[in-house]
Amino acid sequence: MFHKLLIANRGEIACRVARAARALGVRTVAVYSDADERSLHLEQCDEAVRLGPAPARESYLDAEKVLAAAKSTGAEAIHPGYGFLSEQADFAQACAAAGLVFVGPPPGAMRAIKDKSQARAVMRGAGVPVVPGSEGHVTPELAADEARALGFPLLVKAAGGGGGIGMQVANDEPELLKALRACSDRARASFGKDAVYLERYFPAPRHVEVQVLGDGRLTLHLGARECSIQRRHQKILEEAPAAAFELPSPRPRLRDELLQAGLAAARAVGYANAGTCEFLLVGDQVYFIELNARLQVEHPVTEAVTGLDLVQLQIRIAAGEHLPIGQGDVKTRGHAIECRVNAEDPVRFFPSPGKIVRFETPVPADGRFHDGVRVDAGYRAGDTVTPFYDSLLAKLVVHGPTRAEAIARLGAALDAFAVEGVKTNLPLHRRIAASPFFARGELDTRFLERLTQEVPP
Numbered sequence: 001m002f003h004k005l006l007i008a009n010r011g012e013i014a015c016r017v018a019r020a021a022r023a024l025g026v027r028t029v030a031v032y033s034d035a036d037e038r039s040l041h042l043e044q045c046d047e048a049v050r051l052g053p054a055p056a057r058e059s060y061l062d063a064e065k066v067l068a069a070a071k072s073t074g075a076e077a078i079h080p081g082y083g084f085l086s087e088q089a090d091f092a093q094a095c096a097a098a099g100l101v102f103v104g105p106p107p108g109a110m111r112a113i114k115d116k117s118q119a120r121a122v123m124r125g126a127g128v129p130v131v132p133g134s135e136g137h138v139t140p141e142l143a144a145d146e147a148r149a150l151g152f153p154l155l156v157k158a159a160g161g162g163g164g165i166g167m168q169v170a171n172d173e174p175e176l177l178k179a180l181r182a183c184s185d186r187a188r189a190s191f192g193k194d195a196v197y198l199e200r201y202f203p204a205p206r207h208v209e210v211q212v213l214g215d216g217r218l219t220l221h222l223g224a225r226e227c228s229i230q231r232r233h234q235k236i237l238e239e240a241p242a243a244a245f246e247l248p249s250p251r252p253r254l255r256d257e258l259l260q261a262g263l264a265a266a267r268a269v270g271y272a273n274a275g276t277c278e279f280l281l282v283g284d285q286v287y288f289i290e291l292n293a294r295l296q297v298e299h300p301v302t303e304a305v306t307g308l309d310l311v312q313l314q315i316r317i318a319a320g321e322h323l324p325i326g327q328g329d330v331k332t333r334g335h336a337i338e339c340r341v342n343a344e345d346p347v348r349f350f351p352s353p354g355k356i357v358r359f360e361t362p363v364p365a366d367g368r369f370h371d372g373v374r375v376d377a378g379y380r381a382g383d384t385v386t387p388f389y390d391s392l393l394a395k396l397v398v399h400g401p402t403r404a405e406a407i408a409r410l411g412a413a414l415d416a417f418a419v420e421g422v423k424t425n426l427p428l429h430r431r432i433a434a435s436p437f438f439a440r441g442e443l444d445t446r447f448l449e450r451l452t453q454e455v456p457p
Contacts, residue, residue, distance in 0.1 A: 006070040009081030011378030014041035020311035033059035077101035086294040103318040112269040113291045117159045117197040126268035131287040133199035158187035159195040164233025204444040206281040210262025214272045228443040238298035239337040247441030304336035304399040335403040339429045342391040343422045352423035362416035
């Protein structure tokens with residue numbers, strides 16, 4: 001096991017990794033920007049190193065500064081969390097060149113799936129069903145022919161994108177040309193690469209995913225999650241197991257098809273450590289859309305129903321240990337739901353920076369379950385939410401013997417969660433928890449549109 005681990009991130013995920021490392025007896029090093037010099041994650045670690053000014057490109061995204069911090073403190077490994085450097089194969093390679101262990105998948109696996117258009121070809125070759133789309137990158141000159149062959153509506157997507165950035169729907173050829181230009185420009189600005197491709201657009205699919213875990217010898221799935229409640233292609237609430245395979249009646253064969261497709265996708269690229277295979281569910285058809293080469297924000301719901309600590313397992317695998325379990329040891333118990341508590345306007349979804357004057361959680365924000373409720377937080381009262389980073393304040397996770405009991409527990413926990421000084425999406429989460437649509441498991445990616453048409457309780 002490592003003696004010291006550097007956590008190349010901030011906020012709640014940095015706190016989460018620090019707790020897991022502490023449980024393994026591993027000392028931790030935090031890094032921070034000038035905007036985070038009094039942040040909670042610094043208190044959770046044994047030592048801290050300043051990276052630079054507030055902008056992420058001058059601090060958390062500066063790979064040379066992160067590597068220098070690890071070397072200067074004697075850290076043997078780097079955990080990237082999610083976002084920032086977590087899916088950069090070049091950074092993982094640089095860690096190895098510097099004699100450091102990257103807690104994540106091997107660079108080769110990351111490169112195989114970084115370009116989502118190319119990843120589609122790999123998955124087709126492995127027999128994994130993919131969303132109908134272009135064979136590769138498309139240009140304005142070829143897009144019209146591709147579109148006529150596929151049929152509208154289409155989704156233009158950045159090949160190197162993520163988080164819903166560089167995606168736009170086109171309903172006809174004029175819209176397609178506008179979307180190509182817009183997505184290419186956005187992709188170039190966000191990812192340094194303007195390549196785009198086309199996929200068939202499904203207006204209201206369900207979004208389901210498979211948590212995978214491998215040690216280079218054995219690859220396991222840890223069940224399915226549902227992430228259909230989204231806004232602007234970004235998840236705001238997740239649950240496990242996926243309600244799609246349970247309501248209105250169980251569909252075990254379709255669920256098993258999804259799980260096997262997830263394993264096939266991971267094995268096709270030699271994946272190791274923790275990762276997530278994401279799919280769309282349209283009727284009785286599952287379609288692969290991407291493999292996220294990192295720990296997901298929603299990993300706590302899988303931890304809740306399996307009893308496994310994914311971050312500790314990540315660190316153990318990176319340290320050279322084999323998985324202590326086999327596929328037959330993975331059991332699912334009860335139901336878990338996670339709400340992402342963001343500092344944002346709950347109606348227009350604009351970020352809401354400012355000073356937090358009140359931050360009261362329903363249970364201690366220590367990442368442990370207390371009577372079926374867990375809070376992973378990166379902020380506390382007195383902290384300032386800056387405009388430099390994402391708006392995630394905390395994750396509220398509930399677990400119950402059944403989905404109905406988990407929903408009831410969620411409602412009570414949300415009522416006891418109070419934040420003042422900045423706007424949050426807590427009112428939206430309370431409305432979701434009280435929605436008959438949600439109770440019946442009638443979920444898809446347009447759930448929030450239907451929710452606004454309901455009569456408020």
